Amino acid sequence: MNKQNLFFAIVGPSGVGKNTIIDGVNAKLKEAGLQTLDLLTTATTRAKREGEIENVHHFFLTPEEFKRRQESGDFLEVSHPHGRSYGTLKDTFHVQLSQTPLVKDIDATGAMSIKQNVPSICRTILLMPPSIKALAERLEGRGADANRLEAALSVGPDLQACLQGNTDKPFTSEDLKGSRLGNYSMLFWNETLEITIQKVYNYVCKELGY
Numbered sequence: 001m002n003k004q005n006l007f008f009a010i011v012g013p014s015g016v017g018k019n020t021i022i023d024g025v026n027a028k029l030k031e032a033g034l035q036t037l038d039l040l041t042t043a044t045t046r047a048k049r050e051g052e053i054e055n056v057h058h059f060f061l062t063p064e065e066f067k068r069r070q071e072s073g074d075f076l077e078v079s080h081p082h083g084r085s086y087g088t089l090k091d092t093f094h095v096q097l098s099q100t101p102l103v104k105d106i107d108a109t110g111a112m113s114i115k116q117n118v119p120s121i122c123r124t125i126l127l128m129p130p131s132i133k134a135l136a137e138r139l140e141g142r143g144a145d146a147n148r149l150e151a152a153l154s155v156g157p158d159l160q161a162c163l164q165g166n167t168d169k170p171f172t173s174e175d176l177k178g179s180r181l182g183n184y185s186m187l188f189w190n191e192t193l194e195i196t197i198q199k200v201y202n203y204v205c206k207e208l209g210y
């Protein structure tokens with residue numbers, strides 16, 4: 001694989017703006033006439049959301065089909081956040097990556113598993129909010145329920161570890177559990193969306209040799 005075929009795993013708490021930043025980076029790449037990042041198609045047992053496309057955003061599997069494929073060794077990584085199953089199929093990952101750079105909003109467990117399996121082509125990006133208050137306000141603005149707001153508040157200790165630059169303290173919140181600051185290629189604070197998009201764009205361009 002050449003240097004352009006990299007996978008960017010975007011990790012962060014719910015509501016931090018992961019998909020908005022992915023869209024913003026791709027818009028800037030397109031505007032500059034550069035190869036955009038294709039979305040890695042992963043498998044999940046959760047229901048399809050409005051606007052999602054089968055075989056583009058996800059392969060939507062039944063729990064039974066997911067379990068069968070997991071037992072067959074078809075997955076590069078598997079995780080079970082929020083009571084649902086997610087996984088990256090080995091054949092899909094390598095076929096997509098042979099054609100284009102990839103990106104995915106993914107939980108920490110999945111990102112760390114992919115990094116362990118293919119470290120030379122995986123870049124892990126951690127996005128964090130400037131404060132718990134800012135994260136809660138974003139979730140409230142999206143009409144998040146009480147459970148998601150409670151999950152946002154649980155990010156507090158992880159946020160503090162990042163602010164202190166503690167690279168070895170294990171994260172404890174659900175979206176970040178199984179990782180620590182030292183596991184990530186880059187940390188970006190999403191305080192101002194436009195600035196964060198520019199910073200992530202600059203990093204992606206540097207890594208891809210654009």
